[in-house]
Every structure is written in structure tokens, then in C-alpha cells.
Amino acid sequence: MSLDATPACTLDLLGAGESGIILALDAGQTLGHRLAALGLRAGKTVRLIRRARFGGPFHVRVGTTDLMLRAPDARRVQVRRA
């Protein structure tokens, strides 16, 4: 199965426990730099651990770092389900 078989989506669309490979960050400079500094970079694998209730932030893991980010920011991270 080639990698291209799974379509690209954004981080907020992953289910709890699902992982994705980051394709690109569609973020402005400030947010983009921050996401990169926290480990969200193209090529890295990110796993969605859980989401807080009432449309709260996402809890994700990239490498050895656990992060939380809000939905508008998560929508800027393009991933391919892995």
C-alpha cells in the first residue's frame, strides 16, 4: 500500500488514539514558529491522545513531548493518517 492511498486531512479530524504524519503547517509566522519549537514539524508523527469536553483543546503527542492546542490551531496542521 502506498502512502498516497490515505487522503490528507487536518490534525483536528484524527480520532483519539490515531496517528498522522505531518505534511505541512498552514500557520502564520508566530504560530508556525511556536508549533515548530514544540516539535510539530513536517515529517514528524503526531498522535492525538484525547480531546477536552465541550469543544476544548486537543491533547497530542509528538516525539517525547505532550502538547495541548485549540481547534483553530489544530486545523492548521495538515496530516496524513498513519
Next chain:
Amino acid sequence: MKRIALVGMPNTGKSTLFNRLTGAQAKVGNWPGITVDLLSAKLLLGDSMVELVDLPGIYDLRGFSEDEHVVTTFLRQQSVDVVLVLLNASQLERQLQLYAQLAQFGIPLLLVLNMADEAAALGITIEREALSGWLGVPVCLVSAKHGQGMEQLRGLVVRALRAPAQAAPPDDAVIEAALKSAVHVPAQASHRLTEKIDRVLLDPWLGLPLFFGVMFLLFEAVFWLGTPVQNALAAGFSALRAAALEPALAAAPPLLTGLLLDGVYNGLSTVASFVPLIILFFLAMAIVEDTGYLSRAAFLIDALMARFGLDGRSFVMILMGFGCNVPALMGTRVMRSRGLRLLTMMVIPFSLCSARLQVFLFFIAALFPPRLAPLVLFSLYVMSIAAAMLTSLVFKRRFVNNDPFVLEIPPYRFPTLRQIVLRGWHEVRHFLRRATRFIVAGVVLVWLLTHFPVAAAPGGVDTWAGHLGSWLSPVLGPLGIDPKLTIALIFGFVAKEIVIGSLAVIYAREGGALVSAIAHDVTWVQAYSFMLFTLIYTPCLSTIATLRSEAKNAAFSVVAVAWPLALAWLVSFAFYQTARHF
């Protein structure tokens, strides 16, 4: 003297390392062109004294945040001999980028990898020599929390100062290669215990109830432990006054005695009475923050707070404010975005603190039947939260939170006793240094207002405060607040703890007689209007002093005092003018 700067990402244990190296002998200093206070300390390294400066934690040097600006300005404008780059040993994969950016400054660097114990527990191995070889800088593995590797670090700093060497900034390929050959991360490197705890504490159903439970317990503990200590301190101050100060000043003119004892001495003891609460609050904060629970709390409650322009951490501080606003304001320092921090500081003073609670309990008991008392008190708590939320809605566009809400969720950690004690001590020192003069001046001013002219009965309607009360009656009259209650409000400006005491002076009655005099004098509508005003206007002089010193912005401080006053007037006016017709 040679100067060393400490730079690192947030959550890498920077202040722990700073305290470890300096033995907590730090002083707060101002630097030209830099708006925030920086901690610095002198320490003996090898055979000479050097200065160590703690710079703010930063993620990146390419952005525009205030903290990044501080670090860049400092490194460009001050002479720095060595920069200690502090990174989390478990997260080198992402943190080495910061090292690469710092290397561009052309200042000799020393790479310090902290939390080496945690990395080892995760099965991560770091070949120090190999990493040092690839990057061309000395590398040192430490655990600042447990004090491991400190001797090696000191040795490396001495050597770097003696023979400064600059390494070329590494490009991405060098960093990749260095990581590949010197850092070995197992495929499944995760904190097992943390995952287990999170499954409970961040559970979709249990998470929020557990959060409120935890906050409630901490809150209860702070006041259960703090109130007796506070009372004991107050008793100690009165005893000292009666036993030593009053006899010593017996021969002095009564006005001088009054000024010194009722003014200056009472001001100092007001300041001192905050000390146990501040220590306990920061003990609780250390538990919440250093264990890693604060970021989980932010995660759980963020959905609600985001609507008000605040975030989960603001909510924790607002809750803490229900105990005492002063330490809650100081606690906002965990927020990196200035806009968010100012907005949170604007909102905290509406939290119904324990001192205001005393006033309300007194008035409720005096004017409401016991059956209604809990309901009246509950309505005041609701008003407190409503005023806070309204304020953040009004101001959220003025104080824009420009920091992306992307936070690290660190693994759970046990704070050491040393960390907790140092934290409490630092905060108390900070409060005492900044607030003492301001509070003493305020107390003296109110004493003058309520004791002059000399012929008038102290605190009575013939004093300057009384004149001020009558002069303000066109403003406060429509709220149902008579001149006597106005004098109490003037006292309450200093501290809510003295409002009831001041009423005793104003009415020249005590205890039960005071209760019946007030019940006879004011209606329940007037009393509730007075309580609303007391709830919303300035919490106390200590809060204003803290707001002023934490925000370091005169215009903000003025707004933070004027807005609650205006809101208090509007709310009381609306209530009194409506309710008196029923």
C-alpha cells in the same frame, strides 16, 4: 566581573538550576532597554566571582514575543561571556533548534541538558562526548532538581570562561547527524505512570469534577492552615503593641502616638498579616504547578474560558482569588502573554476574598433572617463571578492574548521540599519589598482623614473623612449608602478586615449593640447595596499595590482601580433604585 546568562525553553527547570547554582541569593535587577525584572546573582566559580543572569524562558528567537525580545536585547547589548543553554534532555529532538539559533550571537555557549534522570528513566541515552564533538561546544548532563552533575557543570563553566571558544552555528544537517549518532531514543518512550494518571484526571467525565474537588481541597487547606496563623500573628502584634510600644510612647503627645501606632504600626502589621497566606498560597501553587497539574487544569477548563478571552490558567488564579486576591495576582506570572496576564489581573480583584466575606457575614447576620442568609451570601458569590466575566468581556479586545495557546503538558513530577520552600520565600520577599511602603502610606492617610481635625471624635462625621462622606453623599446617596457607611467604605479601601472595626468606631458601639444600631439605622436594601459596592469596588490597598508592581504600568493600574469603582456604582445604583420600591 564576568557575566553568564542562562537561557532555555519554558518547562526546562531554568529557575531550579538558577537556584541550585546561586543558593537562592538572587536579587531583582533592572537593565537598560529591558522592561521586565531579571533575576541575577553573584557566585564564586573557581577562584573568581561571576554574575549569573536568568533570562526569560523562550521557545524561539525568531518570533516577536516580549520574552524573546528581552533575550535578544540582553544578548546584543550586554557583555555576556558565556551563555548556558538549558535544554530538556528528553526533548533534544526539538529543543536543539534553540541552541542553533543562540549560536548565531557569536557568544561562547555551554549546553546543559537538564532532567537527565527523567531521560534515563525513559530509556534515552545521550553520548555526551559525541554530542559535544558534533556541535563543537561543551555538553553537560545534570538534574537541577536533585543536584546531580552540578560539579561537572561548574568545572565546565570555569573552563569556558578561562578559554572562551565559539562554535559555528550548526545547520539542520549537523543537528540531524548529531541527534542520530549521539542521542538514542527508544521507539516507545513514554511516561507510563503519567499516562495512567492522565487517564483518570483527564477523563471526559471525571476530569472536571476531580478538578473542582482538587481546587476545593487546596483552597480549604490554605485557609484552614492560614487563618489560625494569621490570627496568631495579629494577636502577637497587638500584644507587642500593648506590652512594649504603648508604654514606650506613653510620654509622647497623643497625636504622635496615634500616628505611629494606629497609622504606621497598623500598616506594618497589615502587611505582615498577608505573609502566612502568601506562603501557603504558593505552597499550593507549587503543588499545582510543579507537579504538572496546572497545565491539565488549563486543558480541562479552557473551552469555557476561551469565550471570555481568558484561558484555563486564568480560571485557576480566579479561584485562588476567592481566598486572597494578592497572591492570585502574583500567580499570574505563569502566563507568558502580557495581554492575557493583564486581562486576568483585571478580573481577579472581583473574586470575593475571605476579608470581604467577613464584612458580608456581619451585615447578613445583622439584617437578614437566618433562613435567607445562605441565599444572600450565595447571591454575592454569583455577583462576584458575573462581575469578573462581564469585565473580561468588556476588556478582552483591549488586552488581546497574542500568545498562541499551545502549551506543553509536562509529565507528572514530584516537587522537592527545597523547591517549594524557595518559591514561598521568594514570593514573600517580593511582596514585602514592593508593597510595604505603599500600604503603610495608605494606612497613615486614612488615619489622618479619620482623626483630624483634632476636636472631632475619631472616625465620626466631623472628621475630614466625615466631611468627605457628606461631600460624597450626592454620589453615594442614590445608592442608599449614608455618610456613616461611606466612612466605612473609605476604611475598606485600605483593607476589608477593618471595615467592621471602623463601624464600631463610627457608631461608638461594639458587638451586639453595634448590630442592633446598624439594623435600626439601615434597611436591608441599603445593606445589600452597600455589600454590592463593597464586593465590586477596590478590594484593598494591598491588592492595588500588587497590581501596580506586577503590571508596571501606571495607566493599567488607574483603569484597574477606576473600572471596578464605576461598575460598583452602576450595580449598586441599579439595585437600590429598583429594590427600594418593593
